[in-house]
Amino acid sequence: MNEALNLPTAAGKRDRYRALLPQLEALLAGETDLIANLANTAAVLKEAFDFLWVGFYLVRDNQLVLGPFQGPIACTRIDYGKGVCGKAWETEETQVVPDVDAFPGHIACSSASRSEIVVPLFSSEKVVGVLDIDSENLAQFDATDQQYLEKMVQLISIPG
Numbered sequence: 249m250n251e252a253l254n255l256p257t258a259a260g261k262r263d264r265y266r267a268l269l270p271q272l273e274a275l276l277a278g279e280t281d282l283i284a285n286l287a288n289t290a291a292v293l294k295e296a297f298d299f300l301w302v303g304f305y306l307v308r309d310n311q312l313v314l315g316p317f318q319g320p321i322a323c324t325r326i327d328y329g330k331g332v333c334g335k336a337w338e339t340e341e342t343q344v345v346p347d348v349d350a351f352p353g354h355i356a357c358s359s360a361s362r363s364e365i366v367v368p369l370f371s372s373e374k375v376v377g378v379l380d381i382d383s384e385n386l387a388q389f390d391a392t393d394q395q396y397l398e399k400m401v402q403l404i405s406i407p408g
Contacts, residue, residue: 253296265396268296276403285404287316293381293400294318300360301382304369305333312337312378319382323357331355336366337375342394346387358382365389367397371406 255267272292276285286304293302303317305326312326312333329338331354336343345364348354354364361382369377379401383389 253292255296262392262396264296265392268292269396269399272400273403276405280405282404282406283316289379289400289404290316290318299381299388300384301358301380303380304377305380306377307337307375315377320358320360323355326355332364332366333378333380336368336378340368340370340375342367342398344389344391344394346389348382360384362386363388365393365397367394367401369401369404369406376406 253268253271256263259267272289275288275292279285290302290304293299299319301317301319301322303319303322304315305312306315307313310328312328314322314324326333328334332343332345332348332351333355335353343364343366345351345354348356348361348364351364361384363383363386365381367379368375369379379397381389381397
C-alpha cells in the first residue's frame with residue numbers, strides 16, 4: 249500500500265468509504281499482528297474522516313481496556329454494559345448515538361464528544377473488543393457509517 253490514502257476529494261461519505269475499504273484491506277493483508285492492524289485501522293479512519301477520536305478497546309479480564317487509538321487522551325478501562333462501548337459489548341450490536349448527552353450512562357472521556365458509534369469486534373462469535381469513534385458534531389454517524397465500519401472490522405484478523 250502507498251504511504252498515503254487515495255481518497256476522492258469532493259466525494260460524499262459513502263464514496264469515501266468505498267474508496268477506503270480496498271485500501272484498508274490491502275494494508276491489513278498478510279499482517280497477523282492484532283495491535284499493528286488495530287493501530288493502522290485507527291490511523292486510516294482518523295486520516296480519512298478527521299473524527300475527534302478513533303480507537304479500539306479490547307476485552308481483558310472482564311473489562312474493555314484501551315488499545316490503539318488516534319485522538320485525545322482516552323478512558324483506560326470500561327466495565328461491561330457501561331457507556332456506549334460497554335453497551336455494544338453487552339448487546340453484541342453496533343451502537344449509533346446521535347447525541348451522547350442523551351445516552352443514559354454515557355462515559356464522557358472528552359467533553360468535546362457530541363456523537364459516537366461503537367462497533368463490536370468478534371472472534372469465534374464472541375465480542376473481543378470494540379471500535380469506538382467519537383465526533384465533535386451531533387448526529388455525525390448513520391447507517392452508512394455502520395455498514396462500512398462493520399465491513400472494516402471484519403477485515404481485522406483476531407486470534408480466537
